[in-house]
Amino acid sequence: MAAPPVIAVVGPTGSGKSDLAVNLALKLDGEVINADAMQFYRGMDIGTAKITVAERRGVPHHLLDILDVTQEASVSDFQHQARGTIDDIHARGKRAILAGGSGLYVRAALDVLEFPGTDPVLRARLEAEHAELGTGALLARLRTVDPISADRVSDARRIIRALEVQELTGRPFSSFMPRREYYQQAVQVGLDVDRGVLRERLAARVHRMVDAGLLDEVRMLDARGLRRGKTASRALGYSQFLRVADGASTMQDAVEETIVATRQFARRQLTWFRADPRIAWLDWQDPELTAKAVELCR
Template structure:
């Protein structure tokens, strides 16, 4: 019998953390973070990491497992999540994935396999040198000839992904598109996906307000600390909430402009998250407002109880 896993998904700022804790308390569950940035130690404010108080004693996993100078891939996440699901299930607890990084949640739950091989640094260096000499367009045009479907998904300026797509082809003989199709396997779990959505105008107001609260909590000081450690180019500092302030520290932009960019990027990210989950996964959606949140949570818990009984 497939292991049941509950997923709580939706855009940033909609209330996923609170709902996942209510589910865990009601159904003897443990929570696995499905956020690609909450893995980093010390990056607490900008990632809206759940606090000890907010956890209400519910066990949480995959928080603070990496240093901010370390990289972490989707394949790494998938491996870690599956280990945690197995561990939680052995304890006869309900695994709950809570988070908004769509690709990560999809990879963990829907049987998507990734290449076992690490990136080949020598190959990457070779292509980077070619780009320095010939420009990115020459390399990108080669990808368009080899794998036009994948090229359409990658912006030419996303050099890392362009190189990876070419590396997969040159090392395996398969295009990335073919590779993705072949690596789909049977779903190893029985996922129950619960999505939270909110009127867009209300959600955007919440996101803007959330940024203001983060700044009051010391977001700027948090980002400055990691910037001064020399982590400007680290994967962790590419996250929304961190990258926006680097121009401020360099004296290239005013603080006010950086804050507005952060709010705008957060709103755009919320829209992308919502689109991803709508298009990629079979989710039961619940629309909530600030006034109806508690009532909706009760409805969700009742609906979930019925689904869990059917397993």
């Protein structure tokens, strides 16, 4: 018998994806797979609004707390892990429910998406060239071999990666971009938000995180090597509150900066998910939200 469609619950941060995923799991005999890159990290609980054991209501959750803060999250590793987890869940007769707002990670699990390899020696050489020549010079080089990628990327890390892939494979990095073609059958449920309400909700959530001990969590993770983590150290709230721990910023400034950054991130998430015509959008505050989502997923 063919496996049922994978379910994905997507939308901006703070829209209630985790709650809906649990509700769907309880209704459809499912298990949840985390697709929020920052929730991979052990100890990053308060600042990522990680779902608690009590909030999971007995529903198994996968791919939470799988990395130390010093490790770098990898989309290709996640693809392998997520697809293996989906297969395992379906093999046991359950429904696999992906939940998270990291758009590329969701697409890596759901879509036909090929990941080129890496070469540490080549990467080190490009990083050394960047240190010597600067971002502008490497971007100009990228423009000659892959103008599409050059128009899409601007930060040094992505420029170096695009050049690495081009040298390693002989193909432009842009040729590896995902297609809107499911790897296996899937249903995507998007949470349609009132942006004004979401703005206020995100601000309130940041304040709750601070009251719950975000600064202490950041200090604890700093002792575990948070600053050395290329992915974890950039997480919303954590980079801002590291400066508080250093005495370089006030709590008030860190709170305001985190609120602004979180709102900007939510806008980027909405732009990303709105571009996918396959997503079925439901009102995040609809009293019948779970029932309507269940109908979509049946």
